[in-house]
Amino acid sequence: DTAVSQTPKYLVTQMGNDKSIKCEQNLGHDTMYWYKQDSKKFLKIMFSYNNKELIINETVPNRFSPKSPDKAHLNLHINSLELGDSAVYFCASSQAVRVEQYFGPGTRLTVT
Amino acid sequence: AQSVTQLGSHVSVSEGALVLLRCNYSSSVPPYLFWYVQYPNQGLQLLLKYTSAATLVKGINGFEAEFKKSETSFHLTKPSAHMRDAAEYFCAVIGETSGSRLTFGEGTQLTVNP
Numbered sequence A: 001d002t003a004v005s006q007t008p009k010y011l012v013t014q015m016g017n018d019k020s021i022k023c024e025q026n027l028g029h030d031t032m033y034w035y036k037q038d039s040k041k042f043l044k045i046m047f048s049y050n051n052k053e054l055i056i057n058e059t060v061p062n063r064f065s066p067k068s069p070d071k072a073h074l075n076l077h078i079n080s081l082e083l084g085d086s087a088v089y090f091c092a093s094s095q096a097v098r099v100e101q102y103f104g105p106g107t108r109l110t111v112t
Numbered sequence B: 001a002q003s004v005t006q007l008g009s010h011v012s013v014s015e016g017a018l019v020l021l022r023c024n025y026s027s028s029v030p031p032y033l034f035w036y037v038q039y040p041n042q043g044l045q046l047l048l049k050y051t052s053a054a055t056l057v058k059g060i061n062g063f064e065a066e067f068k069k070s071e072t073s074f075h076l077t078k079p080s081a082h083m084r085d086a087a088e089y090f091c092a093v094i095g096e097t098s099g100s101r102l103t104f105g106e107g108t109q110l111t112v113n114p
Helices: none
Strands: A004-007 A010-013 A019-025 A031-037 A043-050 A053-057 A064-070 A073-078 A087-094 A107-111 B003-007 B010-014 B019-026 B032-038 B044-050 B056-058 B064-068 B073-078 B087-094 B108-113
Touching (some): A004 A087, A019 A087, A019 A107, A043 A064, A043 A073, A073 A087, B003 B087, B010 B019, B019 B087, B019 B108, B032 B073, B044 B056, B044 B064, B044 B073, B073 B087
Parallel strands (some): A010 A107, B010 B108
Antiparallel strands (some): A004 A019, A031 A043, A031 A087, A043 A053, A064 A073, A087 A107, B003 B019, B019 B073, B032 B044, B032 B087, B056 B064, B064 B073, B087 B108
């Protein structure tokens, strides 16, 4: 069984469009995250939710909006996509706040 | 704020040789440290973690790492490299004041030559 899953795996879209990435975890974890990996493979946290409450909101354009309908799901909606949004987006989850995090397979977003 | 520095963006070893990937951290409080591996076009997989218990930590796939407070280091080693170890390796830290925020190093690409 997949622990942390993301859909879609690949997303190709044009500038100005709005798109969403979905994430689900079946580990029973309380905390979920979104990370962005750029073209140089650098990973940086974007958001974190604990029990559906936003606890980390890094300096991310407000075109990015996370939504957590329940503890097992954390979606990422992006408005007015820009070329610079092209990256791999990873969802992750953890049992608690200061423990290891488990990552999904990633969503490769390409904005043309 | 905590940070992680990985020395060497590319490391190349021969199959069967020792693997040593270097990681130094900066944290004002005892950190929690992690090593993750990323195979091509895949997500990150946890190799091992240090959470203030034993300073020598054993992980999966024969990897281990030693926490050295005096050197602020958490280097990753494996006695004998396999071709399947070729991947990107990331060191990461969670500091006391960072909540659940994982701060990653820039990664080290490991190449294993036959």
